[in-house]
Amino acid sequence: MTLYHCIILSLILCAVGIFGVLTRRNLIGILLSVEVILNGANINFAAFAHFKAADPTAGAIFPIFVMAVSACEMAVALAIIISMYRRKRRLDVHHLEELNG
Amino acid sequence: MSDILFYCLASILVIFSLMAVSLPNLLHGAISLIGSFFVTAALYIMLQLEFVALSQIMLYIGGIVIFMLIIILLTTGLGDDDSKNRISMRQRFTRFSIAAVFLYVVLSFVDKTQSPVLQSIGKPASPVTMDDIGIRLLSPKNGFLVPFEVISILLLVALVGAVIIARKDKNAGEQA
Numbered sequence: 668m669t670l671y672h673c674i675i676l677s678l679i680l681c682a683v684g685i686f687g688v689l690t691r692r693n694l695i696g697i698l699l700s701v702e703v704i705l706n707g708a709n710i711n712f713a714a715f716a717h718f719k720a721a722d723p724t725a726g727a728i729f730p731i732f733v734m735a736v737s738a739c740e741m742a743v744a745l746a747i748i749i750s751m752y753r754r755k756r757r758l759d760v761h762h763l764e765e766l767n768g
Numbered sequence: 769m770s771d772i773l774f775y776c777l778a779s780i781l782v783i784f785s786l787m788a789v790s791l792p793n794l795l796h797g798a799i800s801l802i803g804s805f806f807v808t809a810a811l812y813i814m815l816q817l818e819f820v821a822l823s824q825i826m827l828y829i830g831g832i833v834i835f836m837l838i839i840i841l842l843t844t845g846l847g848d849d850d851s852k853n854r855i856s857m858r859q860r861f862t863r864f865s866i867a868a869v870f871l872y873v874v875l876s877f878v879d880k881t882q883s884p885v886l887q888s889i890g891k892p893a894s895p896v897t898m899d900d901i902g903i904r905l906l907s908p909k910n911g912f913l914v915p916f917e918v919i920s921i922l923l924l925v926a927l928v929g930a931v932i933i934a935r936k937d938k939n940a941g942e943q944a
Contacts, residue, residue, distance in 0.1 A: 668774040668814070671878075676778045678874055680785055686867035687789025690860055695839055696789075699797055702832065703785045706808055709824075716896070717815040724904045727896045728912055730820050734827040735919045739926035741835045746933035752843045753936070 673714030680707030694751070694758040698744055702737070709733055774814065781807040794840045798833055805829050816895040 680703055687700025709730040716726020752758060784804035791797045805828045812821035905912050 668770050672774060672778070673815075674878060675875070676781070678871060678878070679782055682867045682871035683782065683785045683789055685870060686864060689863035689866060691789070693794060693844070695794055695836065695843070696797065699794070699801060699836060700789045702801060702828075702836075703788060703804070706785070706804065709820075710808065710811060713812055713815050713817050713820055717817065723894070723896050724900045725912075727817050727820050727901055728905060731823055731901075732915060732919060734823060734832075735923065738827060738831055738835075739922055741832050742926045742930040743933070745835055745839050746930035748839055748843060749934045758843060 670714055670718040673710060673718075677707040677711040677714070680704070680710065692759050692761055694744075694748055694760060694763075697760070698741070705733060705737055770814065774811075777807055777810055777814070781811070794844060795837070798836050798840060801836075802829055802833050805833065819896065819898050819901050 684700045684702075684704035684707065687703060688697055691697050691700060712726055712729045712733070716723045716729075720726045748758065751763070755763065781804055784800050784807060787800040788797045788804060791800065805824060809821040809824045812818075812824060903911075905916055907913065
């Protein structure tokens with residue numbers, strides 16, 4: 668288990684998340700895939716903090732900030748999805764084209 | 769020993785993440801996301817970052833995924849993703865190949881730049897204790913005091929904003 672393995676793992680997670688963002692059509696499904704991408708980024712932070720950092724405490728603090736921002740994102744997304752569902756009764760991104768030029 | 773454990777955990781993590789992004793029922797996807805977060809917490813413990821593992825379990829599994837489950841249950845029945853609305857097999861393949869090309873390009877870049885930084889095993893850092901993290905988070909010099917306070921304001925603003933956005937407005941609500 669070296670830094671290299673952890674980087675490869677987080678790369679694979681990032682690719683899986685991108686695949687999910689591209690294929691899901693439901694708004695909630697897209698959010699779920701974004702969480703997978705953030706998870707990969709957190710693993711990267713933790714791996715560099717463990718193997719390389721001169722200052723591992725800072726590397727342990729950054730994933731916590733990522734989690735807090737992600738919680739904010741989910742709260743706002745909950746609100747947006749609920750108000751959109753109230754108006755439209757559906758969450759399919761291919762039908763949400765009001766801002767289409 | 770630790771290598772075998774890492775490979776097992778990593779493959780379980782990738783499988784859970786694949787299930788989370790590709791299961792047709794969103795409820796099942798969110799539940800497999802819970803599994804992937806637990807495996808990630810195990811990886812953090814292998815990296816000797818216990819506090820990050822704990823906050824992963826408490827914040828992600830106890831907070832964010834529960835949020836997500838609430839949204840799914842509020843909007844799509846029991847998570848029935850409309851299987852008739854799914855994209856076609858050909859589009860699915862195209863997007864899969866986009867993700868695969870991304871993975872291949874970045875992977876070959878990582879492979880080509882054989883920097884000794886990535887390869888050397890190095891000395892593993894000493895374990896980060898919770899005391900270290902707490903002191904560092906709140907120390908005024910060389911610490912994270914300002915980001916900490918900014919994050920708390922951000923959480924407050926997001927909470928208020930979520931309530932305002934989700935509130936039922938009486939004038940414009942019924943016309944759609």
